Amino acid sequence: MNFSRxxxxxxxxxxxxxxxxxxxxxxxxxxxxxxxxxxxxxxxDGSLKAPAGTEIDEVSHAISRLTFGARAxxxxxxxxxxxxxFLDEQLAPETIDDWQCERVIRHEFxxxxxxxxxxxxxxxxxxxxxxxxxxxxxxxxxxxxxxYEFKEKVLLSxxxxxxxxxxxxxKRQLFEVMVGFWSDHFNxxxxxxxxxxxxxxxxxxxxxGHALGNFREMVRASALSPAMLWYLDGRVNRSKDATEKxxxxxxxxxxxxxTLGVHGGYTQxxxxxxxxxxxxxxxxxxxxxxKGRVEFHVDLHDDGAKRLLDVDIPAGGGARDLDRLLxxxxxxxxxxxxxxxxxCRRFIADEPPVAAIDATARAFTESKGDICTxxxxxxxxxxxxxxxxxxxxxxxxLHFVVSALRASxxxxxxSNELVQLLLRxxxxxxxxxxxxxxxxxxxxxxxxxxxxxxxAAALAQNDIKGTSVDFEKLSGALGGDEAVMxxxxxxxxxxxxxxxxxxxxxxxxxxxxxxxxxxx
Amino acid sequence: xxxxxxxxxxxxxxxxxxxxxxxRGAADGxxxxxxxxxxxxxxxxxRIGIPKNEAVKLNGFFGLHPNLAPLSPAFAxxxxxxxxxxxxxxxxxxxxEAQDLMEHxxxxxxxxxxxxxxxxxxPASGALACVAxxxxxxECLLGAPTVTVMQTLNDFALGAKSPALRPELERLxxxxxxxxxxxxxxxxxxxxxxxxxxxxxxxxxxxxxxxxDEFSDGLRQLARLIKADVGLExxxxxxxxxxxxxxxxxxxxxLVAKLATGLAAFRxxxxxxxxxxxxxxxxxxxxxxxxxxxxxxxxxxxGAMFVMGGGVRGGKVHGEWRGLGELEKRGLxxxxxxxxxxxxxxxxxxxxxxxxGAASEQLASIFPNFALTPLxxxxx
Numbered sequence: 001m002n003f004s005r006x007x008x009x010x011x012x013x014x015x016x017x018x019x020x021x022x023x024x025x026x027x028x029x030x031x032x033x034x035x036x037x038x039x040x041x042x043x044x045d046g047s048l049k050a051p052a053g054t055e056i057d058e059v060s061h062a063i064s065r066l067t068f069g070a071r072a073x074x075x076x077x078x079x080x081x082x083x084x085x086f087l088d089e090q091l092a093p094e095t096i097d098d099w100q101c102e103r104v105i106r107h108e109f110x111x112x113x114x115x116x117x118x119x120x121x122x123x124x125x126x127x128x129x130x131x132x133x134x135x136x137x138x139x140x141x142x143x144x145x146x147x148y149e150f151k152e153k154v155l156l157s158x159x160x161x162x163x164x165x166x167x168x169x170x171k172r173q174l175f176e177v178m179v180g181f182w183s184d185h186f187n188x189x190x191x192x193x194x195x196x197x198x199x200x201x202x203x204x205x206x207x208x209g210h211a212l213g214n215f216r217e218m219v220r221a222s223a224l225s226p227a228m229l230w231y232l233d234g235r236v237n238r239s240k241d242a243t244e245k246x247x248x249x250x251x252x253x254x255x256x257x258x259t260l261g262v263h264g265g266y267t268q269x270x271x272x273x274x275x276x277x278x279x280x281x282x283x284x285x286x287x288x289x290x291k292g293r294v295e296f297h298v299d300l301h302d303d304g305a306k307r308l309l310d311v312d313i314p315a316g317g318g319a320r321d322l323d324r325l326l327x328x329x330x331x332x333x334x335x336x337x338x339x340x341x342x343x344c345r346r347f348i349a350d351e352p353p354v355a356a357i358d359a360t361a362r363a364f365t366e367s368k369g370d371i372c373t374x375x376x377x378x379x380x381x382x383x384x385x386x387x388x389x390x391x392x393x394x395x396x397x398l399h400f401v402v403s404a405l406r407a408s409x410x411x412x413x414x415s416n417e418l419v420q421l422l423l424r425x426x427x428x429x430x431x432x433x434x435x436x437x438x439x440x441x442x443x444x445x446x447x448x449x450x451x452x453x454x455x456a457a458a459l460a461q462n463d464i465k466g467t468s469v470d471f472e473k474l475s476g477a478l479g480g481d482e483a484v485m486x487x488x489x490x491x492x493x494x495x496x497x498x499x500x501x502x503x504x505x506x507x508x509x510x511x512x513x514x515x516x517x518x519x520x
Numbered sequence: 521x522x523x524x525x526x527x528x529x530x531x532x533x534x535x536x537x538x539x540x541x542x543x544r545g546a547a548d549g550x551x552x553x554x555x556x557x558x559x560x561x562x563x564x565x566x567r568i569g570i571p572k573n574e575a576v577k578l579n580g581f582f583g584l585h586p587n588l589a590p591l592s593p594a595f596a597x598x599x600x601x602x603x604x605x606x607x608x609x610x611x612x613x614x615x616x617e618a619q620d621l622m623e624h625x626x627x628x629x630x631x632x633x634x635x636x637x638x639x640x641x642x643p644a645s646g647a648l649a650c651v652a653x654x655x656x657x658x659e660c661l662l663g664a665p666t667v668t669v670m671q672t673l674n675d676f677a678l679g680a681k682s683p684a685l686r687p688e689l690e691r692l693x694x695x696x697x698x699x700x701x702x703x704x705x706x707x708x709x710x711x712x713x714x715x716x717x718x719x720x721x722x723x724x725x726x727x728x729x730x731x732x733d734e735f736s737d738g739l740r741q742l743a744r745l746i747k748a749d750v751g752l753e754x755x756x757x758x759x760x761x762x763x764x765x766x767x768x769x770x771x772x773x774x775l776v777a778k779l780a781t782g783l784a785a786f787r788x789x790x791x792x793x794x795x796x797x798x799x800x801x802x803x804x805x806x807x808x809x810x811x812x813x814x815x816x817x818x819x820x821x822x823g824a825m826f827v828m829g830g831g832v833r834g835g836k837v838h839g840e841w842r843g844l845g846e847l848e849k850r851g852l853x854x855x856x857x858x859x860x861x862x863x864x865x866x867x868x869x870x871x872x873x874x875x876x877g878a879a880s881e882q883l884a885s886i887f888p889n890f891a892l893t894p895l896x897x898x899x900x
Contacts, residue, residue: 192616394700423655424669431656434620446703447667450678450711453689457679500692505684513689515696515704 036161037108039411039466042100042169047076048478050486056390058083060490064520065347065393066090066379067173069403072478072487087379090174091372093212101169109158112204144201144226144292152196156430157416159190159200163429164414164422167402178211178371180398181346183429184437186222186258188231190430194283198227198292199430215339215369216330219258223250223322226283226292232435238300239279246302251275253435259329261338266309273308274329277321331369336361342440343378349389350441356383391490391519394442397425399520400452404459404512407488408469415466421458424451449518456512471508481507489516536796536830536876537746539739540633540660540756542623543779543803545763546615548817549824550809550859551772553602553837556583560844564810568768568817578602582837587776590784591828598834599787599794601897603868604841605822607805607861613819615763618804622865623659625887631660632866632886633754636873638664639882648710648750653738653757661756668710671734673741676714686711713750728789735759736782743789746797753876762803766814783828790829798830798872802865809847810856821848822859825868830875832897839863839895863895870894 051060062083063070078086170176190199202225210218222228229235232250239246251274256262280301284293296319306313313324340361344352363377405412422428425448432438462468475484485493488511504510554570555561562569575583576592594600610618625632652661652669661667670676679685693704722744730736738757745752764771787794806823840862847857866887871894
């Protein structure tokens with residue numbers, strides 16, 4: 001008889017009588033996930049009034065930076081509520097009713113359910129046959145060990161598609177934008193070893209669980225994320241005795257990438273001390289029960305005294321060394337500056353103004369790493385709002401593609417064809433090998449223009465499987481070409497753009513491929 | 521439209537092209553270039569060693585894997601050099617780490633090939649100055665001024681179904697100043713040239729017969745670009761799947777054949793143009809000297825590199841080789857060991873880059889924090 005380990009655990013031996021040899025639950029589940037759902041678009045409702053200025057105004061600017069691009073009607077909605085209220089709304093995603101997006105995600109990707117966090121309460125649905133079969137799903141998505149029931153390719157495909165769908169559909173746009181930001185910041189390439197399964201939990205519990213939470217808590221969650229312990233070798237960082245040297249891989253990236261930054265003022269000695277603090281944390285071996293579980297082995301921990309960044313950590317701390325270490329690095333002034341610089345680079349300009357970095361870093365420090373407070377400070381700097389920094393960022397490929405799908409109100413199921421196009425453009429989610437995450441600056445992304453233009457043509461011709469646009473319907477709803485152009489560009493078209501739109505034979509392709517649409 | 525001379529970028533009239541073939545997954549150098557006169561080799565690999573009578577004889581001591589036979593004319597004619605015991609200083613034996621380190625040319629931002637293309641007095645800038653055959657930009661090309669990632673020449677097209685789109689985009693992008701405008705103009709430029717090539721079927725020269733696999737097809741496209749003088753200066757192309765932990769005898773032969781037939785056809789097709797074209801074949805590390813219990817080999821250290829064309833001192837196995845007597849320990853094992861890296865990959869790439877226009881002082885920034893002692897793979 002062929003049944004899974006977890007089915008045994010959740011259903012109990014009695015229930016197994018109902019599972020015959022021909023009914024392999026593992027296979028059944030895998031097949032369920034393979035059924036790609038129907039393409040979905042968000043309904044167009046409310047006022048669809050397009051921008052009417054000749055330049056990007058504050059409303060268009062806020063939308064283009066805080067979201068994956070304007071949908072029809074978004075400009076009118078934000079203009080009516082005002083940008084401060086829009087910012088309030090986006091910084092409180094739990095108050096946004098996002099049932100359409102949630103429904104798609106839960107229908108297709110139940111293992112990706114939201115974590116129990118202060119933002120999202122997971123609802124039990126007793127009529128859901130999957131929840132009946134797997135009670136664990138009623139409370140918090142699949143548990144880490146449960147993920148091993150899936151084929152790894154299914155998990156990567158689900159995670160990738162769900163990420164794209166959420167970016168396209170969710171009303172919690174800033175939350176999704178920040179999920180993307182932290183996915184790069186704490187990048188894990190799922191192709192490495194057990195990360196194939198465990199990255200799914202990392203995405204849910206670390207990235208999505210803390211994307212607008214507290215930075216220190218997020219670093220802590222990441223440090224204890226089984227996927228991170230695999231990806232950066234923390235699981236083999238041990239020190240049984242003086243002869244065994246700790247593995248510094250994670251320690252270095254924690255300092256260089258996750259917290260202080262490469263010029264953050266730490267030394268090689270500090271990296272070694274961090275590694276010592278973290279010795280003994282590991283992931284339950286793949287061949288054992290409860291595989292994927294994170295454990296602390298005190299016998300593998302170097303329990304001597306440490307000195308990190310001129311702060312003494314006394315001997316005998318055991319597992320608490322982790323928190324001592326986080327107390328030192330997570331809110332260190334260099335960390336504040338590093339995170340502020342990265343956020344400003346993402347949201348203001350590739351070379352962000354120093355004043356904005358200062359203000360953002362100050363908010364980070366004063367709020368003890370509260371991400372919402374930090375973002376609010378950034379978005380209210382004069383620099384963020386200054387006209388000179390509008391439309392100066394070059395959209396990264398995912399942003400570009402998603403913004404086109406949003407502006408055109410495309411129905412999509414984020415099928416593999418779309419993912420392949422993103423790969424061609426150089427940025428599909430969860431395909432970046434190094435821990436530094438996809439680069440942010442324009443220079444990395446400008447040599448693949450041809451593929452952007454080809455994406456635009458394919459979208460306009462409905463040549464992408466699982467994605468379709470009804471351009472006439474969109475144009476009709478918006479009230480004509482001018483409004484369509486203004487919706488895509490965030491402002492009225494210039495003379496040249498208008499002429500090109502009409503002469504191109506495909507207004508949609510022209511807009512998506514146009515220079516202005518590459519920027520945000 | 522550009523005048524014809526503008527088609528040639530960077531290295532001017534020299535029109536040299538460097539093709540980097542990366543064998544991903546760690547190719548077993550001791551199967552590609554077995555030391556067939558060393559009894560220790562057959563002791564270490566009683567079941568999976570390349571039999572002496574099947575190997576292609578090279579210089580007596582070394583042989584070639586039988587499926588590399590298509591490359592033996594290149595070796596015999598002095599156009600193919602081999603470097604054994606080659607690799608990087610990376611000790612992790614991790615594919616990811618080792619590829620990364622090797623492609624970055626050390627712990628450095630961007631890739632060595634990218635830095636090379638940017639570092640020269642006349643940086644490569646045409647849209648087809650650098651092509652990565654495949655779907656993604658390889659690490660070695662990070663930081664290049666421009667790279668076109670493409671699977672086939674047919675990919676390099678725009679809007680077949682909406683012909684009016686292209687001129688309108690060209691008009692809009694012509695108004696762009698800055699890097700976006702430059703990138704766009706490079707792209708339109710390249711489109712024009714590729715259009716011209718597409719309208720004529722390609723006949724490989726000298727009776728070269730390319731296979732139909734992706735590798736051969738990629739090389740065919742590259743040969744075509746080189747001969748069309750579009751200003752191609754560097755290209756990368758990979759063969760995946762060399763990670764032969766088990767049943768190596770069934771896994772390797774088709775890959776080796778793919779490598780050899782592709783390169784042999786490419787060389788034949790280019791003919792005299794091989795003199796200004798260099799192909800370098802590399803892999804992240806070699807594999808254990810001893811076979812494992814599953815008829816395979818595990819992640820090791822030293823592997824083999826190949827350099828073809830471009831006036832290389834071929835017909836020779838270059839670099840230091842101390843036999844299988846002095847091995848590198850793997851952990852605590854006394855019976856499972858690695859071929860040490862005696863020839864750092866940078867010392868092979870550096871002379872190649874010099875030949876392709878890098879000044880010796882630029883080599884220090886292309887391969888930072890490394891004391892170069894370039895191998896003499898070219899005549900002084």
